[in-house]
Structure formats: C-alpha cells, structure tokens
Amino acid sequence: MLDAAMIEKCADPSLTPAIVEQFVQAAGSSDPLAVAVKAGGRLILVPKPRTPDEAMDLIRKYVGQAVVRVGITQVPAGIGVKDVSELKPDLVEACENLRLGTGMFAKVVRIVAKWYGNPTDRQVFPQIFEDAVYAWKTGEFEGVSVFRAKDPDVSVKLTVPPVAEQDADTDSAPASSKLKGSENGGPVGTAEMRIDLSRIGAK
Template identity: 75%
Template sequence: MLDAAMIQKCADPSLTPAIVEQFVQAAGSSDPLAVTVKTGERLILVPKAKTPDEAMGLIRQYVGRAVVRVGITQFPAGVGIKDVSEIKPDLVDACKNLRLGTKMFAKALRIVTKWYGNPTSKDVFPQIFKDAVYAWKTGEFEGASVFHVEDPGASVKMIVPPVVEEDPDTDNEPATSNPKDVEEGSDVGAAEMRIDLSRIGTK
C-alpha cells in the first residue's frame, strides 16, 4: 500500500517510515477514496466511491451531520474548516491525504507523549503508540480533542525503542497506564529513530 518513495515524498518528516507504515496499518485504509461515516458508535453504510468526485460528494453530504473519515489515513474531514465549501479534494489524493494525516497523527503522538511525562524508558513506547492510535480513532485523549488542542510541538521529542512488543488482543483498548509508573527524565529522544516497528499489533 505504501512504498518508501511515497512515504519519503508525502509523510510528515517528524515520523519515521516505520511509524508511518504502522499508523496506516492500524488506523487507515488501503483505498485513497475510502469514506467512513459514523454517528456516535453507529456506522452509516454509504456507497463505495469509485471516483474522487463521488468521494467528495459523500464527504460534503455528511460533514457537519456525522463523523467523516477519509482516505488512506482516514483523516477526519471537516477539521479546521468553518464551511463545507472549504473542503478540498486534497483529502482524496493519496499523497496529500498521507501528508495531512501523518502531520495530525504526529501531533496526537506528541500530546500522548507529553501526557506520559516525556518518558525516556524505551519500554513505554508501545503503549504510547497504541494510545495515540486510539486517540486518532476516537478524536479524544484524556477528555480533550486531539484535533483541536494546541500542539506541544518541539518541546516533545518522541522516544522510539529498537524493538516494540505489542499485544494484539488489546490493540483497540483505551489507555490504562498511569504516567507515574513511567520512567521520567531529561534525556528525551536519545534513542535511535530509524527502527523496525513491524511487531506492533495491527487492527
């Protein structure tokens, strides 16, 4: 679905290619035209879009009345806009959707990392990643909208361990870890960033 060239060209540079791949596998779609519509916990069945115009028609039809997720990252349509007319076809362009989605997911990951106290323990990264994916899917983390709260930005540097263990049975469960149980320290981001996260559980 994603090749190295596309990740290099389109994904947010603050995320490693391995994290980008695992994010899309855990929370995204293989179809750039995929449109998912939900009202609360109820999934609304919509026709499968065969063209960008059809996908945009579905998006404009439901944005404002339901939660609409779009494209390979299942980006939340309507975030940051005041009127449906402001929605751009960028959402159904694979490269642009990947850029938008990974930029927003990187923000969610920084928010979760900050909540954990910017830990230096490599062992906690699987939980941070899982919580960030959960936040992406629900739009919330600790009662706040991850799509609308302020980005902690450069003050947070994400640690990435060389090997990640994940429990596939709990991949979609909400966060339960206590930040006090996480090792804290000032030497954040010391771990090597180019790593293999293929062992992270996927949806």
C-alpha cells in the same frame, strides 16, 4: 500500499517510516477513496465512491452532521472548516492524505507523550503509540479533543517500531511486551505462574 518513496515524499518527517507504516496499518485504509461515516457512535452505510468527485460529494454531504473519515489515513474531514466548500479534493489524493494524516497523528503522539511526561525510555514508546492510535480513532485522549487541541511544545520521535522486542522480560517493560516475550518463551527458569499473572494483568 505504502512504499518507501511515498513515505519519504509525503509523510510527516517527525515520524519514522516504521511508525508511518504501522499507523496506516492500524488506523487507515488501503483505498485512497475510502470514506467512513459515523453518527452517534454508529457506522452509517454509504455507497463506495468510485471517483474522487464521488468521494468529495459524499464527504460534503455528511461533514457537519457526522464524523467523516477519509483516505488512506482515515483523516477526520472538516476539522477547522467553517463551510463544506472549503473542503479540498486533496483529501482523497494519496500523497496529500498521507501528509495531512501523518501530520495530525504526529500532533496526537505529542499530546499523548506529554501526558506520559515525555519519557525517553524506549520501552514506553509502544504504549504511547497504542494510546495515540486509540486517540486517533476516537478523537479523544483523557477527555481532550485531540484534533482541536493545541499542539504541545514538545519534541517526540518514536525511534523504534511500536511492537517492542527488546528487554521483554524486565519489569519496566509494558504489559504488551511482557506478553510477547512470554509467548515466545522466556529464560529456562521462568515460572508458569508469572506468565499467567502477566496475562491477567494485561486484560
């Protein structure tokens, strides 16, 4: 779905290609015309658009009445728009959707990273990424509307893929890293009880 050339051309430069790929995989869609509509936390079944015009008609119909997610990044449509006539077909164009979506996701990452105290420890990055994806899907983080919030004045660059592989056995690693390390087999002397406790703590 995403190739290196498209990521380089269209994605927000503050996100590495690995982060962009995992973001789209975790929160996006393989269909540039994908439109998802939710109201009251429930998914509304809508006809699958076959053309950009059909997709835009669907978006304009529901924006303002429901949460509408669009395209390969499932970007929220209508943020900051006062009238549906302001919505542009760029929303369903793959490159523009990727540019808009990754730009907004980068802001969400900065909001989450600021809450964490802007850590430099790479082992914290997977948790920041996971929280940012959750905030992207829900629209909120710690009671803040992430799409309408002001972009914090911080510089964050997640330099490793979100799935942490390094130092999985250290106590400072996030629970997800410890789980991965224990499932793949730790040092010869690792006790089974430690593995069981880390699983319980990760729930």
